[in-house]
Amino acid sequence: MTRIRRAIVATLLLLIVLLSSGCWNRRELNTLGIVGLVGVDACEQGITTTFGIIIPEKSGKSSVGKTEAPPAKYVQASGKTIMDTVRDTSLRFDRKLFLSQAKAFLFSEEIARNGLGEYLDGILRYPEMRLSMHLIIVKDTSAADVMGVASGINIIPSAYMEDIIKQYKVHSTSIDSRVLDFLKASTNNGINPVVTVFKKIKKNKIGEKGMLDEYELTAEGVAVFSKDKLVGFLDGQETRGYNWVIGNVHGATITFPTPGSNAITSVEVFNAESNNDVDITGKEIKLKVNIRMNGMLDEQTSSVNLQDIDSIIESVEQGTSQAIKQEVEHTLLKVQKEYQSDIFGFGQIVHRKYPDKWKTMQDHWNELFSQAIIEVVVQAKVTKTGKSSYPVVK
Amino acid sequence: MKNYEKISPIQAILLLSVIRIAIVLLWFEFENQDVWIVQILSLFYVAILCASLLYLGKKYPNQTLIEYLPAIIGKIAAKGLGFLYALFFLFLAALDLSLFDNIIKPINFPATPDFVFVVISLAVCAYSVYNGLECIARSAQFFTPLIFFVVALYAVLQIPDMDFKVFLPILADSTFWEINQRAFLNAARFNEIVVLAMLVPFISKKGETIKIFSWAVITITVYSLIIILPTLAGLGLDVPKKTFDPYYLFIKQINIYDFITRIEFLIVGAWNIGMFLKISLMLHLSITCLVQSFGLKNRKLLILPMILIILIAALQTDLLKSVIVFNIIRIYIPYINLIFMSGIPSLVLAIFFLKNMPMNKK
Numbered sequence: 098m099t100r101i102r103r104a105i106v107a108t109l110l111l112l113i114v115l116l117s118s119g120c121w122n123r124r125e126l127n128t129l130g131i132v133g134l135v136g137v138d139a140c141e142q143g144i145t146t147t148f149g150i151i152i153p154e155k156s157g158k159s160s161v162g163k164t165e166a167p168p169a170k171y172v173q174a175s176g177k178t179i180m181d182t183v184r185d186t187s188l189r190f191d192r193k194l195f196l197s198q199a200k201a202f203l204f205s206e207e208i209a210r211n212g213l214g215e216y217l218d219g220i221l222r223y224p225e226m227r228l229s230m231h232l233i234i235v236k237d238t239s240a241a242d243v244m245g246v247a248s249g250i251n252i253i254p255s256a257y258m259e260d261i262i263k264q265y266k267v268h269s270t271s272i273d274s275r276v277l278d279f280l281k282a283s284t285n286n287g288i289n290p291v292v293t294v295f296k297k298i299k300k301n302k303i304g305e306k307g308m309l310d311e312y313e314l315t316a317e318g319v320a321v322f323s324k325d326k327l328v329g330f331l332d333g334q335e336t337r338g339y340n341w342v343i344g345n346v347h348g349a350t351i352t353f354p355t356p357g358s359n360a361i362t363s364v365e366v367f368n369a370e371s372n373n374d375v376d377i378t379g380k381e382i383k384l385k386v387n388i389r390m391n392g393m394l395d396e397q398t399s400s401v402n403l404q405d406i407d408s409i410i411e412s413v414e415q416g417t418s419q420a421i422k423q424e425v426e427h428t429l430l431k432v433q434k435e436y437q438s439d440i441f442g443f444g445q446i447v448h449r450k451y452p453d454k455w456k457t458m459q460d461h462w463n464e465l466f467s468q469a470i471i472e473v474v475v476q477a478k479v480t481k482t483g484k485s486s487y488p489v490v491k
Numbered sequence: 492m493k494n495y496e497k498i499s500p501i502q503a504i505l506l507l508s509v510i511r512i513a514i515v516l517l518w519f520e521f522e523n524q525d526v527w528i529v530q531i532l533s534l535f536y537v538a539i540l541c542a543s544l545l546y547l548g549k550k551y552p553n554q555t556l557i558e559y560l561p562a563i564i565g566k567i568a569a570k571g572l573g574f575l576y577a578l579f580f581l582f583l584a585a586l587d588l589s590l591f592d593n594i595i596k597p598i599n600f601p602a603t604p605d606f607v608f609v610v611i612s613l614a615v616c617a618y619s620v621y622n623g624l625e626c627i628a629r630s631a632q633f634f635t636p637l638i639f640f641v642v643a644l645y646a647v648l649q650i651p652d653m654d655f656k657v658f659l660p661i662l663a664d665s666t667f668w669e670i671n672q673r674a675f676l677n678a679a680r681f682n683e684i685v686v687l688a689m690l691v692p693f694i695s696k697k698g699e700t701i702k703i704f705s706w707a708v709i710t711i712t713v714y715s716l717i718i719i720l721p722t723l724a725g726l727g728l729d730v731p732k733k734t735f736d737p738y739y740l741f742i743k744q745i746n747i748y749d750f751i752t753r754i755e756f757l758i759v760g761a762w763n764i765g766m767f768l769k770i771s772l773m774l775h776l777s778i779t780c781l782v783q784s785f786g787l788k789n790r791k792l793l794i795l796p797m798i799l800i801i802l803i804a805a806l807q808t809d810l811l812k813s814v815i816v817f818n819i820i821r822i823y824i825p826y827i828n829l830i831f832m833s834g835i836p837s838l839v840l841a842i843f844f845l846k847n848m849p850m851n852k853k
Contacts (some may be wrong), residue, residue, distance in 0.1 A: 452663030
């Protein structure tokens with residue numbers, strides 16, 4: 098190898114080392130404003146977007162029992178689009194916003210009623226955004242208003258919200274909706290989206306002054322959409338009815354009057370599954386929901402002795418089935434008659450089972466769905482009675 | 492016999508597979524839930540469209556397409572066609588570079604000027620072209636299994652989020668004609684046959700052309716399905732149509748118990764290597780076409796001019812615009828491919844048969 102060649106190769110290698118040490122678009126951590134939450138509210142100019150920015154040095158410390166400054170800062174900007182407001186924050190905030198770590202996108206009820214599609218377009222296009230972010234509709238107040246609330250163990254509002262959302266599997270009276278789920282459902286003719294709902298509620302005063310969080314958030318219920326427009330809400334029990342239908346109940350406690358007495362029985366759900374079908378005969382459309390559930394007797398306030406196991410368990414199972422059936426029928430009827438929006442995906446079943454009929458039905462499926470006949474069958478199995486066969490009450 | 496560089500059959504299979512999969516990783520098109528039928532049915536059309544070149548490759552196992560053209564259609568026509576094939580490969584190199592730029596730039600390098608991206612990419616490719624086909628083939632042999640492993644890993648990790656009901660109802664939303672039309676157009680994307688026609692004499696084992704191509708096509712189809720089907724099962728059929736890079740969108744969703752997350756960086760590595768191999772090979776073949784058509788002695792002298800042509804095409808035309816590049820790839824590429832993989836070879840084959848008819852031999 099000649100000297101000149103060696104020199105060229107050495108120079109090139111050095112150049113590669115220099116180029117490899119960082120990229121053109123490098124953004125050092127201390128120049129970033131790491132966004133945890135994004136809240137969008139309507140305003141005169143269009144939208145006001147509130148960004149919850151995590152302060153990294155605060156987030157590792159617990160503030161339980163202390164009156165420390167919160168671990169997040171908030172910056173707001175108004176504009177016509179979300180991206181417009183992202184840039185606008187640079188006029189007032191000393192860090193460039195970094196949206197890749199955002200846990201959730203919150204929209205106010207007003208925005209949601211006008212349609213979320215136009216705002217989700219930016220989320221789909223912008224490379225920093227992730228479609229796995231939680232999507233939340235804020236009920237009864239503005240999105241910005243709930244963003245500072247973190248009354249759990251986790252003191253970062255975004256993490257607090259995410260932890261609450263993820264607990265839907267414990268009670269099944271809420272759901273975990275993500276931006277991708279919304280996009281999938283809102284662009285499909287056979288199903289409409291549902292979205293997590295957050296409400297800010299005042300806490301009862303417990304404990305000494307100064308140790309209190311004044312407000313807390315609840316994720317009970319869901320927001321019902323028709324395409325990308327909000328059409329209404331389901332409460333907690335109705336949401337569980339919805340979860341029964343789509344086979345999304347992972348855990349819950351069913352409470353119902355004990356058959357043959359004035360007492361109350363609670364049954365814990367171990368697992369559940371649903372099998373939905375649609376039958377079309379002439380002009381009649383029948384929506385069939387078949388739910389199978391397996392659970393354990395959790396609590397009973399009666400004096401029924403479970404040693405007569407067969408007949409008693411049978412009556413508990415009947416009571417459970419009846420309670421689930423009522424819950425599901427009530428939800429189906431409400432969604433059918435009040436919202437006329439197929440959030441359960443029966444349209445997709447019609448598409449799969451009756452592809453030819455679907456071609457003529459798909460454009461007015463929600464209307465057909467609202468007139469369909471419902472048939473709900475529930476088979477509850479109670480296989481365990483907890484740690485006891487004998488009730489405490491004599 | 493000329494002293495060709497030598498590549499093994501397995502290197503040829505991996506090279507042919509990776510240059511196609513590199514594109515599928517960046518972009519793919521589908522119409523509805525019958526996409527898997529289209530992919531499998533297109534094997535039939537691939538066999539038909541590639542028959543001419545495969546037959547000619549069998550007849551001339553020691554020559555490239557450009558080298559045996561003069562014997563069939565005469566020297567002047569062969570020079571013209573050789574030049575056209577050189578342009579074809581150069582165009583594919585420029586187009587692939589543009590596609591790569593359009594996918595990776597918004598994700599990783601939004602503020603990096605186009606010329607920096609293009610210059611660095613081309614410099615790396617030029618170096619591998621300088622080192623020759625063996626270097627490109629060895630790189631393919633080393634990296635392709637890694638790329639395939641990453642693709643398989645992504646598919647396995649996304650299993651919990653897949654809903655294969657999206658592929659129902661089968662054949663209900665497509666007519667027989669539509670399915671066949673889509674399969675034909677998908678088959679017309681397999682321009683790897685033209686690449687193979689240029690690689691035949693370089694392959695160390697003679698008479699294996701059809702076997703190599705068959706294995707490459709099967710590998711491409713299997714991995715295309717491993718990329719496309721999980722993506723659609725994970726994202727549904729509507730969301731992928733709204734984005735240029737559905738596969739990237741799909742793998743960004745991977746989340747296993749909040750433990751395995753954000754592992755999409757692996758695909759960026761696969762993109763880089765795949766496109767490096769593809770652009771390098773296209774450049775190499777373009778230069779080979781010119782060298783063999785016009786009897787040039789030193790192929791290395793052509794590297795810089797070819798790089799400059801791509802550079803000018805990329806920076807001085809609209810080639811880097813998203814709408815332009817995706818329209819070309821989506822709409823025009825199958826038809827352009829058809830000319831070079833089936834149209835011209837079929838004409839050449841017809842002349843070959845006419846010349847070799849018994850009465851002409853007399």
